[in-house]
Amino acid sequence: MIVMSVVTALVLLALVTQAGIVAVQCAYPPQGEMVEVDGATLHVVDIGPRDSGLPIVMLHGASSNLEAMRRPLGDLLAKDHRVILVDRPGHGWSTRARRHDSTPQIQARMIDEALGKLGIDRAVFVVHSWSGALGARIALDHPGRVAGLVMLAPVTHPWRGGVGRYNEIIAKPVIGPLLAYTITLPLGYFLAEPGARSVFLPQMMPDGFVQDSATPLLLRPREFIANAYDLVTLKQAVTEQAARYGEISAPVTIIAGEPDKTVKTDIHARPFAAMVPQTKLIVLPDLGHMVQNAVPDLVKAEIETMLGGIRRAARGQDPAGSASTRNP
Secondary structure (H helix, E strand, O other): OHHHHHHHHHHHHHHHHHHHHHHHHHHOOOOOEEEEEOOEEEEEEEEOOOOOOOOEEEEOOOOOOOHHHHHHHHHHHOOOOOEEEEOOOOOOOOEEOOOOOOOHHHHHHHHHHHHHHOOOOOEEEEEEOHHHHHHHHHHHHOHHHEEEEEEEOOOOOOOOOOOOHHHHHHOOOOHHHHHHOOOHHHHHHHHHHHHHHHHHOOOOOOOOHHHHOOHHHHHOHHHHHHHHHHHHHHHHHHHHHHHHHHHOOOOEEEEEEOOOOOOOOOOOHHHHHHHOOOEEEEEEOOOOOOHHHHOHHHHHHHHHHHHHHHHHHHOOOOOOOOOEEEOO
16 A cells, blocks of 8 residues: 555656656747767757857856856846857757766767867866866866866865765666656745855845746756766866866966855865966855856856956967965
8 A cells, every 4th residue: 555655646746756857948938059070969049249269168067057147147248249158968958869978078078079060179168166166177178168167166086975965866877867857846936045045155146047048947856866876986087187277378267265165165265276377266245156146247257357368368468467465
């Protein structure tokens, strides 16, 4: 009797999940074009003037999609610059053939291939959180593609502890998909907003952020599983690549917050800046994890400063960047 009740409950939850998938995808349809690469189909949104010089490629972190970089920062930049927003493999409307294609190395190769197909030879990359490791990997493995790198609260180094027990469970065979295809979406509707609020601290989450950033797309089973794999494989990935950071030759600007509890500046941003030549580190005393939402004007100004330095360097007038640290 108990077994039948459990099975019935799981079947009902699975049906609710399937209906929820349809509803979420209707509410947040794709906004750009699909680019086929080896192992994935990447959803890319291309905004802003095409003739504005070096394009800006924006890569989102974990548990999100390209809309988290588009509003407000991407839209602000697109007034004067060409902006390429990418759903990372497995996120938003991008797919990936294998769940284990979760490391920065593999995703860097996919994104490099997509940019080549779009005719983008070089760009300034703006990366947030999880994609700090991805941006660093692109600069290491595909240096000709990276004119500059702007990192917002980036993950770059191994840390103590894990990434949350629920991610570890979801990434396991059998039990992970069972949970993802039954309880994740119904439960996630109740937890998405408080979870997002905690990431913003000490800033307040903007009203309507969960809807405006298309966060409910994360609750779809295939994306929730992909996100879990990204997180549980990240620590080993950054452990392996961190020793190479001194090879990065592109100018780098890092903006991070002292009170960020999601990605601690002392573990990631500061050690990275100490290893990489031509790095400018800005650490703000009251800034949380969502840098692109909290200080978009500052981020835009730093991107444009970098672009100006790259232009001067191309004319032989000035270095593209110089190492400095700012701790107001």
